[in-house]
Amino acid sequence: MVAARGGDFLTLTNVVGILQNSVALGLVAVGQTAVILTGSLDLSVAYLISLGTLVAATTMEDGSVVTGVLAVLALSAAVGLANGLIVTGLKVNAFIATLGTAFILRGWIEENYTGPAGQVPASFQHLGYDRVGPIPVSLFLLLAVAAALWVVTRRTRFGHHLYATGGDEHAARLSGVRTRRTVIAAHVLCSLCVGAAALFLASRLGAGAPWAGTEARYDLESIAAVVLGGTVLAGGRGGVAGTLGGVLVLAVLDSVFNQLGVDPFFKNVVRGVVIIAAVALYARRGARRSA
Numbered sequence: 001m002v003a004a005r006g007g008d009f010l011t012l013t014n015v016v017g018i019l020q021n022s023v024a025l026g027l028v029a030v031g032q033t034a035v036i037l038t039g040s041l042d043l044s045v046a047y048l049i050s051l052g053t054l055v056a057a058t059t060m061e062d063g064s065v066v067t068g069v070l071a072v073l074a075l076s077a078a079v080g081l082a083n084g085l086i087v088t089g090l091k092v093n094a095f096i097a098t099l100g101t102a103f104i105l106r107g108w109i110e111e112n113y114t115g116p117a118g119q120v121p122a123s124f125q126h127l128g129y130d131r132v133g134p135i136p137v138s139l140f141l142l143l144a145v146a147a148a149l150w151v152v153t154r155r156t157r158f159g160h161h162l163y164a165t166g167g168d169e170h171a172a173r174l175s176g177v178r179t180r181r182t183v184i185a186a187h188v189l190c191s192l193c194v195g196a197a198a199l200f201l202a203s204r205l206g207a208g209a210p211w212a213g214t215e216a217r218y219d220l221e222s223i224a225a226v227v228l229g230g231t232v233l234a235g236g237r238g239g240v241a242g243t244l245g246g247v248l249v250l251a252v253l254d255s256v257f258n259q260l261g262v263d264p265f266f267k268n269v270v271r272g273v274v275i276i277a278a279v280a281l282y283a284r285r286g287a288r289r290s291a
Helices: 012-037 045-062 065-089 094-112 137-155 157-167 169-174 179-205 218-228 240-260 264-290
Strands: none
Touching: 012 045, 012 137, 012 157, 012 179, 012 218, 012 240, 045 065, 045 094, 045 179, 045 218, 065 094, 065 179, 137 157, 137 179, 137 240, 157 169, 157 179, 169 179, 218 240, 218 264, 240 264
């Protein structure tokens, strides 16, 4: 159908473009997976990305690249720690807690930034634009982060604790799992992945942008990718590999829609139908297994 409309979907340029466009969402979604596995979630990711690009660009403009990277990762870890402490310590629902954090970050951005700020040095922009052959360098960043999270979730005690906490927090606690620490650590991991996405976007944009995370709706898009990849929102089931598949499906859909010149409203309708259908299919499979 794309070819019939004059598109060139399977060209190397288009495939590379799909992979390039998957990096930022993939980094956020991989981090979101760790949180959702525990039965929590994070709605502050979009504003954290925006603030991360601003911090990276303004810090690198006056200092070194290393200082900028460390500043963004420190900020991300602090936000993740705050989210985790609010959810576990104050017993605030994760949806409300992280939404509140998002509003705080939004307020800070609107108070201190009126538009793009800072400048990323040319040396750091290699992350966003360089390739190894036809493969974008940034794709290796995504694969490295995803591989690390896969090992953590599937091959470590902490990973087993993530699944146990999301599957049945009360039973996990009785089994000796420190569920509060697990949820906090998951939120920190998620925010660090978001920080990596902010650094990537800063390298692509060449400056910090207050709209970098919100315009692409990385909060809802990341949750959609995680759910589309088979991770259950209630926690305890799913994984990083499925999330990468969900990210790729969304990226391919976007590319097809762009090739066909589909109306943005209809595009969102189709994406919503695909996500609902996928979740319904997973639910039916789960019901059959239980029976």
